[in-house]
Amino acid sequence: MARTPPALLSPADQERRRALSLMKTVALGALVFMAVLFVVAFTLQERYPWLDYVRAAAEGGMVGALADWFAVTALFRHPLGIPIPHTAIIPNRKDEIGRTLGEFVETNFLSEEVVRTKLDSLSIAMSVGRWLTDPEPSAQGQTHAQRVLSEGATMATGVLNALSDDDVNGIIEDLARTHLIMPEWGPPLGGWLERIVASGAHHGAVDMAAENVAAWLEGNHAAFDGLVSRRLPTWVPSLAHRLVDDTIYNEAVRFVAAVRADPDHPARHAIDAYLERLADGLQHDPATIGRLEDSKIAVFDSPRVRELAAAAWNTAKTGLLTALADPDSGLRTRATAALVDVGGRLRTDAALQRRVDDWVGQGAVFLVSRYRHDIASIITDTVERWDPAETTEKIELMVGRDLQYIRLNGTIVGALAGLAIFTIAHAFLG
DSSP, rough: OOOOOOOGGGHHHHHHHHHHHHHHHHHHHHHHHHHHHHHHHHHTTTOOOOOHHHHHHHHHHHHHHHHHHHHHHHSSGGGGGOOOTOHHHHHHHHHHHHHHHHHHHHHHSSSSHHHHHHTTTTOOHHHOOOOOOOSOOTTSSSSSHHEEEEHHHHHHHHHHHHHHHHHHHHHHHHHHHHIISSSOHHHHHHHHHHHHHHHTTTHHHHHHHHHHHHHHHHGGGGGGTTGGGGOOOSSSSSHHHHHHHHHHHHHHHHOOOOOOOOOOOHHHHHHHHHHHHHHHHHHHHHHHHHHHHHHHHHHTTTTTHHHHHHHHHHHHHHHHHHHHHHHSSSHHHHHHHHHHHHHHHHHHHHHHHHHHHHHHHHHHHHHHHHHHHHHHHHHHHHHSOOHHHHHHHHHHHHHHHHHHHHHHHHHHHHHHHHHHHHHHHHHHHH
C-alpha cells in the first residue's frame, strides 16, 4: 500500500507518523528480544535446567507478540500481503464503517433528548450577553461587539457587491408594479380623503395655502401689470389700464385676506364641497377612478421615474458600502452600541434570558428532529468519497501508536502467561 508523501501530510500527521514508527520499532524489538531469548534458553536448557522457565516465557512472549501483530496488522492491511479472510478490515469495509459511524452519531448524539438536555444545562443567553459586553479587546484589537460588526460588515459588503444593479432595479420595478401599480388607488384614496374632510383635518392645509398665496401676492404686485389691461381697446387711456390692473390685484389681496380671516368663508365651503365630491368620485365614479389610474400608470411608466429609482438604489448602495467600510461611521458605531445594549439585556434580564434560551432550544430541537439524518449522512458520504489507502493511513496515524502498545503488552502478557503455564504444569505434572 503506497504511503502518502510527507509533504502532503499536515505537521500533526507527520509527528504522528514518527511516533508510530518509533512504537513499531519498540514492538518489533520486543519480539526480536523474545526470539533471541528463546534461542539462548533452548540451546542451554540441558546444561542449565532453570532456563526451561526462560524458554517457556520466551515462547509465550513470541506467541503473544505474533498474535497481536497479526490482529493489529489485519485491521489495516493483509499480513505479509497474504489475502487471508477477514483481514484488511478498514480498507475493505470502509463504506460500511462510515455508515455505522453515521448511524451511531445520529442515534446517540443527534437525538432530541440529548440536544435538549445539553442546552438546558447551558445559559446560552447569559453567555452571549457577557461575551458581547466584554470591554477587553481581542487579539485583533477589537471588542467582541466590534468584531461581530466587522464580520457582519464584511459579509454585507460582499452581498452588496455581488448584487447586480440591473437585477435589483428589476426587483424594485416588479415590487412597485405588484404593490403600487396593480392595486387600485381610487377607493382607498377616496375613503382616506372622505375621513379627512369629515374630521376637518384639511383646514390646516387650506390655511397654509391661503398664507402662501397672500405672501406671493405681497411680493409679486408687478405680475398683475397688463394682466387684464392689455386686452382693453387701444383707445382706452393708459391711466385706465393702470387702474384696472391695480383693481384686480387689490381685489385678489382682499379676497385672500377674507378667506384667511373668516373660517366660515364661502370659498372654504366651496373647497369642502369640492373635496367631498372628489372623495365620493374616487370611491364610486368609474370615470374619476379611471382617470386616476391612467395618471398613476403614466407616472410610474415614465422613463424619468425609472431613472430616479435606479439613481436612488445606486445612492443607497454607495452610502451603505461607504458606511460599512468605515469602522468609525455612524452606522457601525450605532450598530455596535445596539449590540452592546442587547448584550447587557441578555446578561441581566432573566425573563429575556429564558425566552432566548427557549427559542434556541426549540430551534435546535427542530433542526435535529428534521435534519439529523441529513447531518449524519455527511459522515457517511464523506467516508464513501475517501480513498481506501488514504483512509487506512489516516486512521492508522490516529490510533496506530496506541495499537502498537497492544503488541508490546501482548509480548509481555504472553511471556508471563507462558511462564505461569509452564510453572503450573511442571509443579503438578512433573
